[in-house]
Amino acid sequence: MPGTAPQSGTAASPAPSARPACGGQVSHAIARVARAHRTTAGHLLRRLGLYAGQELLMMRLWEAGPQRQSELIKLLELDPSTVTRMVQRLEQAGLISRCAHPGDRRAVLVETTPAGEALREEVEQVWRDLEERTVAGLTEADRAELSRLLSLLERNLTAG
Amino acid sequence: MPGTAPQSGTAASPAPSARPACGGQVSHAIARVARAHRTTAGHLLRRLGLYAGQELLMMRLWEAGPQRQSELIKLLELDPSTVTRMVQRLEQAGLISRCAHPGDRRAVLVETTPAGEALREEVEQVWRDLEERTVAGLTEADRAELSRLLSLLERNLTAG
DNA sequence: TCCATTATGTTGGCTGGCCAAGTAATGAGC
DNA sequence: GCTCATTACTTGGCCAGCCAACATAATGGA
Numbered sequence: 001m002p003g004t005a006p007q008s009g010t011a012a013s014p015a016p017s018a019r020p021a022c023g024g025q026v027s028h029a030i031a032r033v034a035r036a037h038r039t040t041a042g043h044l045l046r047r048l049g050l051y052a053g054q055e056l057l058m059m060r061l062w063e064a065g066p067q068r069q070s071e072l073i074k075l076l077e078l079d080p081s082t083v084t085r086m087v088q089r090l091e092q093a094g095l096i097s098r099c100a101h102p103g104d105r106r107a108v109l110v111e112t113t114p115a116g117e118a119l120r121e122e123v124e125q126v127w128r129d130l131e132e133r134t135v136a137g138l139t140e141a142d143r144a145e146l147s148r149l150l151s152l153l154e155r156n157l158t159a160g
Numbered sequence: 161m162p163g164t165a166p167q168s169g170t171a172a173s174p175a176p177s178a179r180p181a182c183g184g185q186v187s188h189a190i191a192r193v194a195r196a197h198r199t200t201a202g203h204l205l206r207r208l209g210l211y212a213g214q215e216l217l218m219m220r221l222w223e224a225g226p227q228r229q230s231e232l233i234k235l236l237e238l239d240p241s242t243v244t245r246m247v248q249r250l251e252q253a254g255l256i257s258r259c260a261h262p263g264d265r266r267a268v269l270v271e272t273t274p275a276g277e278a279l280r281e282e283v284e285q286v287w288r289d290l291e292e293r294t295v296a297g298l299t300e301a302d303r304a305e306l307s308r309l310l311s312l313l314e315r316n317l318t319a320g
Numbered sequence: 321t322c323c324a325t326t327a328t329g330t331t332g333g334c335t336g337g338c339c340a341a342g343t344a345a346t347g348a349g350c
Numbered sequence: 351g352c353t354c355a356t357t358a359c360t361t362g363g364c365c366a367g368c369c370a371a372c373a374t375a376a377t378g379g380a
Contacts (some may be wrong), residue, residue: 038366051366054366078367079367079368081368082366082367082368085365085366086365086366086367089365105374105376107375
């Protein structure tokens with residue numbers, strides 16, 4: 001019961017939100033970490049004129065070059081409608097351009113503009129900073145272990 | 161300046177064989193796991209008439225009883241506007257009710273309705289299922305290690 | 321050749337979540 | 351009492367992301 005002495009004070013010696021067993025130990029932790037992570041990324045990216053999530057699309061284009069939207073959807077594992085709108089906004093922002101696919105009139109080819117290309121270094125720097133900040137204080141062994149465990153979780157959660 | 165060098169001071173000894181480390185090893189993993197986790201939770205909750213995120217608010221109310229909105233904001237670490245709308249929707253769904261705080265005419269007291277209370281067991285079961293599914297195949301030691309590492313990440317990311 | 325199936329993308333509608341700006345009530349200081 | 355900062359909450363606007371329904375185009379089979 002949280003009713004016991006919620007009166008702030010000095011008792012907060014351990015972790016701030018000391019939340020003993022309330023069912024979803026790891027689940028809660030994942031959710032909290034992920035939100036903080038996304039928020040941090042969002043703040044860093046906003047100075048570049050991007051919103052969290054958009055940088056992943058740009059990164060794919062930088063790495064793999066012009067692609068059809070369907071390819072981006074597969075790679076990013078997003079809903080088609082999400083990518084459609086993201087592409088629309090990035091196009092309006094002048095960072096990417098769309099053109100018809102020669103040979104498949106259904107498809108849309110997406111590619112970066114010079115302005116989009118110009119962001120590459122900064123965005124990659126943001127991600128390096130973010131990663132560094134995220135795993136600060138962890139040993140190499142810790143990082144490897146964390147990657148291993150997260151991979152297991154991802155397999156668990158994408159299986160069904 | 162950052163030229164073409166692989167950057168990063170720490171040696172990337174772990175083979176970047178298949179998935180070339182594009183900067184955010186852990187960052188990417190966190191993002192992917194969290195999205196899968198949230199999506200899974202969303203699917204499970206939808207059968208109960210809830211959206212991902214709403215269950216956390218309900219859980220707080222179940223555990224701590226009627227509360228002012230400002231308290232929920234602090235506990236959930238959400239933006240005030242987010243909570244306002246979440247509360248509006250949950251009220252419209254008949255799961256919670258709002259009433260004026262006696263003694264502070266600014267504040268709003270939020271409490272569960274019988275319909276909201278009736279969801280408690282099912283939602284808690286969903287979270288148990290979700291947790292079980294998330295950490296399936298991990299040993300007790302793995303789970304403890306994962307919790308420890310995630311706590312460190314959270315501290316890193318909420319520090320700034 | 322024609323038709324059903326599949327692939328590609330779009331729009332509408334709904335949510336969580338944030339920021340910025342604004343209203344109303346409280347409380348501290350003078 | 352009066353002023354002013356703080357607190358509590360709301361609204362408008364914007365984004366990511368999902369589902370459902372849709373129109374178009376390519377493909378495969380009869």
